[in-house]
Amino acid sequence: MKYKRLVPSLLLTSVIMMLITSPSRSEEISSIGVPQSTPSTKTPANSTPQPRLVTKAQFVKPITQIRRLSEIERPTTSAETLLVQSSTQQTPPSSEVVQVTGVKANPTNKGVEVILQTSKGQQLQITNRSAGNNFIADIPNAQLRLPSGEAFTFRSDKPIAGVTQITVTNFDAKTIQVTVIGETSVPTVELFDSPNEGLIFSVANTAPSAQQQQPQTQQPQVERPESETQSSQPSASGDQPIELVVTGEQDGYRVPDASTATRTDTPLRDIPASIQVVPRQVLEDQRALRLQDAVQNVSGVTQGGNYGGTNSGSYIIRGFEQDGNFRNGFRDSDFFTLSDIANLERVEVLKGPASVLFGQAQPGGIINLVTKQPLSEPYYAADFTAGSYGFYRPTLDFSGPLNSEKTLLYRLNVAYQNSGSFRDFVDTERIFIAPSLTWKIGTNTTLNFDFEYLNNDTQFDRGIVAVGNRPAPIPISRFLGVPGANDGNSTVYRAGYRLEHRLSENWQLRNALSITINKVNNFVAEPDSLIDDRFFNRYYENSKFETDTYSLQTEVIGKFATGSIIHQPLLGIELNRSEGPLIFRDVILPPLDIFSPVNNSVVPTDPLEASFNVKTRADKLGIYLQDQITLVDNLKLLVGGRFDFTEQKNDDLLASTSTSQSDQAFSPRIGIVYQPVQPISLYASYSSSFLPVIGNSADNSVFEPQRGTQYEVGVKADLSNRLSATLAAYQITKTNVLTTDLDNPSFSIQVGEQRSRGVELDIAGEILTGWKIIATYAYTDAEITEDNQLPVGNLLNNVAKNTASLWTTYEIQRGNLQGLGFGLGLYYVGDRQGDLANSFVLPSYFRTDAALYYKRNNWKAAINIKNLLDEKYYETSQTRNVIYPGAPLTVLGTISVEF
Template sequence: MRRLQRVLAGCRYFSLQLWAIALVLPMMQPAWGNELQSIKQTQRGFSTSAVDLLAQQQGNVAVTEVTGVKVNSTSTGIEVILQTSKAEALQVLNKSDANSFIAEIPNAQLRLPLGDSFQQEKPFAGIAELIVTNQDANSIRITVKGEGSIPKVELFNSDEGLIFGLTPTTTTSQQPQRQPETPTNETQPQTPTPQADQPIELVVTGDQDGYRVPDASTATRTDTPLRDIPASIQVVPRQVLQDQKAVRLQDALQNVSGVTQAGNYGGTGAARYIIRGFSQDGNFRNGFRDADFFTLSEIANLERVEVLKGPASVLFGEAEPGGIINLVTKQPLSEPYYAADFTAGSYGFYRPTFDISGPLNADKTLLYRLNVAYQNSGSFRDFVDTERIFIAPSLTWKIGTNTTLNLDFEYLNNNTQFDRGIVAIGNRPAPIPISRFLGVPGENDSKTTAYRAGYRLEHQFSKNWQLRNALSITINKVNDFRAEQGDLIDDRFLDRNFTNGKFETDNYSLQTEVIGKFATGSIIHQPLLGIELNRSEGPLIFSRGILSPIDIFSSVNNSVIPTNPLTTFVNRQIRTDRLGIYLQDQITLLDNLKLLVGGRFDFTEQKNDNLLASTSTSQSDQAFSPRVGLVYQPIPAISLYASYSSSFVPNIGTSVNGSTFDPAQGTQYEVGVKADLSNRLSATLAAYQITKTNVLTTDPNNPDFSILTGEQRSRGVELDIAGEILTGWKIIASYAYTDAQITKDNQYAVGNLLDSVAKNTVSLWTTYEIQRGSLQGLGFGLGLYYVGDRQGDLDNSFVLPSYFRTDAALYYKRNNWKFALNIKNLFDEKYYETSQGRDIIYPGAPLTVLGTISWEF
């Protein structure tokens, strides 16, 4: 507790410093008021019938809140999207005035985080100005001024919201042409031409149903369109997880190029993930370091999963150079929302969940959300079952018009049988049934309890300057009993010991950031200044006893645990303190030329107390991590980018003379192209080279010590596509070629491939839903996943063979109900997901069927 008090005291000191900086900066910088606001909304809306609209016209009126205005570039102009948290039937009254297009929307009000109006000058050549503002207390006015004549306007009813498609015209004689709105049924009339002074009936919805996410915060810590970021960022939204019926984090990550699994801690679901060839030790949650490899994540309250490819130390501190995984959780909604589902399937699996949200008071300044999940299942693995309980409440308090406080909490309890999988014989996994359990039946118990809590305070000083202060706490407790698998005797009998592992990781992080906008002449800057404090500490205790060998080819497992007390061989208390100071600037040089520069100073200190030997060691490191990238957009739909970035990870250990080592360094060069293939479909193609230096290798003269001579390199090409090809036809697909190998080493042969990295991986998930007619709401899904051969260890002594897996789905939606059938591994392919060496290989599940009934309102 005293340690925590010291950490929080230091955090308060740095927070006060940045509060002072935030108060001074706006006074020092010129104001810039014509910025593009991109406000992300992922809330759910629902259709409203013509009867509701008629009631509205007769006076039964409710004012619709427009919570976001988004401007996207298209190949011919721009599209302006009005976003709401809940759909209402809207009337759009259009008229013209000189060279301006004007739309008035009654019974609606802007409720934007940065004010009640939106303005942008020259959003596109031929368009002089865009203004969205509250005309009075009950209506919104949209004004688009053309430079020479009235812009051509198209109106669309989309999953993203109410869309105004705007194309500049060159002469006043040109008349705007209207493409009909996509009908929701066969009898719906087409929308009239916008120039007519008459109402247009449209429905505003959210974009939760989409596979394409146009912007994300992980790469820059700001809501920036992905097309403006010189890096590869892939997002798996909630809708993909629902359609695939994902219950593990690895199910979500199979949709992202260049990401594979590296181990699975005893089948518990805690795992490392390999990105571009390099294994990560733990993920991030809402931008915070979320403990380590042993920390389990639940997906029930995830809004999306964001993967930033390449070194990320510039904003996140120490991390392997392949990239990071950031889990973004659901937030409270301003309108009532209720959802529940129940899934049951193969191997005694059943999982109910529910998600409820809404306001707690009449003025909607206090919002809540609650996600709950329970899971109970057996497994295709003998003697293995799992029970899980998950509860995640969150609260948003709008303290004032410029200040918001978010609070969140998670509780996770997971009980399962610890399962190390099977072993290798020769250069392949042993030819035994993938169901065979090599532990001690009924005694390989693993219990994980995780608590997460935090807050996020945001204050808007002005239109251009904002301060964020946030705290994250993760406490992860693990207690397991397991049979540790060793060497094979005569390629038949497995040497084992029985181990008890007890460890706890208490992880505290505090961040304070100032974000601003200002202009120097025609150049626009969006700076980010931040400071982060982190402490991670906890005990690590292992005890073991001798366990009799087991015949891996026998179907009889009569193993018993040792009767003698287990002997403790590891008892350590480990503490790591981190301090990071970072600065970033997103610079708009021209409308189609954007520069990103940044750097971070990190200071780390680790203390390791060996309680068995009564010794203590400590190590301090510091590093600077720069990043620079450039984006050029020859046409609005295409972004060409190039970037350089770096990373660091402390090397823990000592040389023969007792000195510590410099951190391992990662550097990446990347080029790529991002394309908006349509308003709903985008693609990213990237090529990169990553070099990791200062890799610890064995000292050839003193094998008990290490030296810094190792080097590893990864080169590759990646393609990711996500979005909607046609109305109702969605897709998320990827391809990755990864050549990751050892280039310098004293222990492993130069040229050996890095373990668990396939040279070629392909994924495809696509769904189609019938849009009209008697079968409206019927949908189909197909998933294809190919993973090439992977080396099982750095010695390259055995191979996990390639596999091609097929998934399928069938669902039917009616009103607020959905019935779904998901089939995973349709053709019962035998495959292996990952390994942690010759003695730990995890098979993949055979044919699995899941049925789900969902209700949402």
């Protein structure tokens, strides 16, 4: 079926799904998680990481926009709440059953306030105990009742890291029971008055004054800090709630769940794939300035292209270079599209073929950038970084509510960067602005808007060249372009919305739109071909193009049970269009002596003659279905498949010709997870990918899409409550690779094959209190297995067989030096082939980074030293004429504040 015939009917289907989707009745089970496209809204680094309920709470009935306790209207009759903790039930002061008429939740930047409200004047008591991993609090002489008199139950799934579920329910005819289920241990529970400290239950009532009793401390800990005791006295209005705070594991390096692999917020231990997350805390501690700084913390990921030194480029995962990144679950244009680190909450890397949910992609994996989202509590942060080569960069991050009901939230991230470089004549200026808005339309509906603007001006830099089988023995600072003439400008606009509506307790509808407009205009003087081991031909080129990408996703997510088997299905439709012109104009320049460059070439000021002028348009349609099946508590199955239909049209404006091509593909995935004991997950999976290949062979037949298949096995282990590890082994085979047609050398034929196999280890978390670590190792054997021109056995370019990294920090927890921290980074990359012909080698390197910081109240000062030992190394290459050196010793100093 042609794509254009499918679009009207599928758009109609999408609208109908949004309007009338009504799932059949099923057994009641826990609520579904957050969508893939919904990022976590954690507190930025340098503060306690924020639990991930802020977004989830919108889908857990009856969580919605809630006023703060101080804003709740109360009768003039005042009371003081009585909380009593004991190991045995205490006699309530009244035999009358108190009616709790509402359970509300107010997400905050550190958790969520959960409020039990009454309209009676009776005294309440709390009795707590622990059972297994559960903290249980009983409130005697009370019942949950709606205003209509009906009973109800409140539940919140995975509200914060380390806490699996919170329920508030009627235990019997005279007792409300609050249960907090820990993931691996009993949660720590504190009792105090601050509304800003984590996940909060607040029992608010309007009873007459009563003697307040201070609880004892036990495990689980329930305590009232001495400094907070006086604030619990009745206010001027005679009304003061007492709050119960539940704190889960919130270490900054270990992320227990992610959404990229399944488009649902699923614990990593339940996913039959290797997925690694680099959280904001790591980016802050390392003072990351580019995406490459983030992905160096993930095994099996290295940099591919580095488009003109702009650090957009592409990344190689498990041996295969991807064609671009994803952003909040959407394809983010192509590898020419720049990103800034200021608006990133975390970076998620899914290893292996991902076409089942994301469509056309290389088989190595994808990188999904998850952006920051608005917070319901006021948050303000600013930092200023200055360092080597005239670098300086201020950033701002503001967030909070726009109205008293907290139904309208905003966030604004701003960054400005100005710097020179260790590369001669290269400097950069960047402006980045990213506002976002969240509108809580109702109890079950939320609408998010986001926008980004990025403008980047730089000297377009192609690095150095290869001589013989190594990079040329010239200073890594030497610029081989024409100073002042290598101008590069990129402007990126991003905008979109995300609508989420809860249809019922177990069914949810999502609809989202993403628009990316990328405008590039570069003037480049660079080496073209080698004359001898000293002189290179050069040309001057103007490349100008614009890529406009529009993506629309509609998904339905549910949960139901068939007997004892639990299903979590996901059904989605995705439409994507990418279009724009691509124009090249060039002229030949005099040869360049790379050992004694004289950059006095005169470049033309008049418009250059066009050598390439093509307008492209690609339309894509994907329909996908996935089911996460829990067979028993320790045995889980993941199955899914996607049909993709693509159509691409190219108009050659110079030759006045037009070509078009249509492709379709089915991409399956299946995986299983077995957990013999709670901390250990064993998994195995099969997955596939596809990528259209545009063109024709000598007999005018259309090329088939490239296909990738992967077999993977692995083990995931929670080494402690705060430290986890993933060990994976895999084999990926990529087929239908283009290679030279020996019978018609000017044409290609699809008989090529490439294979990658390897072992990867990732460890992340907290070893001891204050001692954090993120460490990786990868063995990657990626080679050509079939080809008509290149020798079989040649290694894939830019892929080292051995890579390893270690980043660790320690912060002193008490005493006069409390807040003083140290960081150490070690990064090893082995020898890499510079091209598929294996004609030159990028030598191995071992780089050392270090950090020293001090935190005091809401201030932080830090010094980050990159390449401490001044190692000479090369990050990546694109051809023999484009090799990018790594930066020498670089020092960055940062002052930051948040409140």
